[in-house]
Amino acid sequence: MLILGFLLGLAVGVSFWVWQQFQLNRYLGQVLRPLSGHSSDLALLIPGLRHEIRLVKQQRQQLQQLLKTYQDLLQFAPVGYLQVDEENQLLWCNEQARKMLDLQRWQPGQVRLLLELVRSYELDRLIEKTRDRQKPQSKEWVFHPSYENAAAISEVKPLMLQATSLPLDKGQVGVFIENRQPLLDMNLARDRAFSDLAHELRTPLTSIRLVVETLQDRMQPPLDRWVNRLLQEVDRLIHLVQSWLELTQLETNPTIQLHRQRVEVRSLILSVWESLTPLAHRHQIEIGYSGPENIWINADESRMYQVFLNLLDNSIKYSLPSTTILVEAKIVPGQNNQQPTLEIDIIDSGMGFSQADLPHVFERFYRGDQARSRVTPSETHSATATVGSGLGLAIVQQIVLAHGGSIKAMNHPETGGAWLQVELPGIVANSDSQDYI
Structure with a gap:
């Protein structure tokens, strides 16, 4: 009975296999039937296909050679370069990046996260920001190399690095790194x-x-x-x-030079203008103030006096006769739970800054286009000509930065003259007696 069952199962299996082979042959016949009448056309297409295949192989070789050339250029470039995949795993880096970021322990072909190799959260955030925004990003930070040996850490100096990142295909990111420490x-x-x-x-x-x-x-x-x-x-x-x-x-050491106290801004600006009145009257130049009548900030009064003295003195020298220098003050509300700041705009009616001068006006010893100055040679030796050394605006910037503020140089769209915008934190109270800090 057992043998009979085995034979019966074998017969069923063989029958099923034969049926599958029949169906397969039938399907192949249907597929090949349309091509049987065009065999001569296929014979003509084969040489063309072979030619196209050869071209594709040549293009592949050329691309491989071009890729090797670019890698060689990056390998010997004076700046560092590294590339990560969509998961921030290091794919490749050149020799300069190895030296700057201490990547000697990494070898090509290894799959390791960049953050495991380089303990720099600034670099990691830069890469994520580039991938999210799909735009080139730049960042400058102080990099502290990490070593397992504690003694080696104390001997290695931190580096000031500047990185520029670029979004690539498939979520990859390339980063150029420059060592700015030298x-x-x-x-x-x-x-x-x-x-x-x-x-x-x-x-x-x-x-x-x-x-x-x-x-x-x-x-x-x-x-x-x-x-x-x-x-x-x-x-x-x-x-x-x-x-x-x-x-x-x-x-x-900027902060140690400051002696902060409550300073009333409008009175301070008007007292500065009084000291400059002789020079202003000589050219019929007036001042116009707009803003809160009574606003106090926590600042070094003598330093802030120096700031407005330099700014207003420059405005007088570069303004046209019989014009008004505008001083506009306003409180800018803080964002993301930050404290409000005081914005002070000083606008003259002179020729303004040239586009070539604007990026450099706060650099030490930088002298702008002398053609826009209307100061006569006899005035260059006056008591107020001291800012002509090229250090006045550089000192102003450092004082503002020491107070935690910022300063920008622009050209005003309406007057066409210079527009200096100072932003200062530390508002104590305004005319409504509202405490901010």
């Missing part, structure tokens, strides 16, 4: 050398001034005018040296 060290060494030189110049300049003052009392006209001219030039050099030392101190 440039920063060079600037610090330059500033230190200039500061040492300024310190050394103060004593001989003071001695020269004493000698000139002695000669001034003894010289008779017309020779006394040369002594007066010499005294003006010595004063200008002394002011230049003092300004440089002050700027260096602000950059080195």
Whole structure:
């Protein structure tokens, strides 16, 4: 009975297999039947297909060679480059990136997260931001290399890095990294050398001034005018040296130089204008103030006086005669639970900044287009001509930054003149006696 059942099952299985083969042959016959009448056409197409295949192979070889060329260029580039996939796994990096980010322990072909290899959350956030926005992004930060040996960590200096990231296909991101630490060290060494030189110049300049003052009392006209001219030039050099030392101190340790107190902004600006009234009246220039009548900020009064003195003095010198310098103050509400800030706009009616000058107006010793100045040579030696050293706006910027604020230089769309916008935090109260801090 068992054998009979086995034979019966075998017969059923063989019958089913034969039926499948029949159906397969029938299907193949239906597929190949339309091609049987065009065999001659297929024979003509085969050489063309072979030619296309050869072209595709050549293009593939060319692309592979081009890719190798680009990799070689990136390998020996003076900046670092790395590339990650959609999961932030490191795909490739050049030698400069290995040195800057200490990636010597990573080898091509390894699958490891970039954050495991480089303990830099700034770099990781930059990559995520690039992938989310699908636009190039830039960031500058201080990178602290991580080492397993604690002694090695204490010996390695942090690096100032600047990265520019680009979105690529399939969620990948490429990042170019520049080591800005050598440039920063060079600037610090330059500033230190200039500061040492300024310190050394103060004593001989003071001695020269004493000698000139002695000669001034003894010289008779017309020779006394040369002594007066010499005294003006010595004063200008002394002011230049003092300004440089002050700027260096602000950059080195800005907060320790501040003596904060409650300062009423409108009264401070008007007191600055009173000191500049003789120069302003000479050219029929007036001031127009708009904004809160009584607004207080927590700031260093003497430093803020210096800020508005430089800004208003510049506005007077570059304004056209019989015009008005506008000073507009307003409170800007804070965003994302931040404190409100005070925005002060100083707008003149001169020729404004040239487009080439705008990115550099706050750089030390930068002198803009002299064609827009209407100051005559006789005025360049006046008491208010001291900002002509090229350090005035640089000092203003450092004082504003020390207060936690910001300053921007623009051209006003209506007056066409220079537009300096100062934004300061630390509002104590306004005319409505509302406390903000």
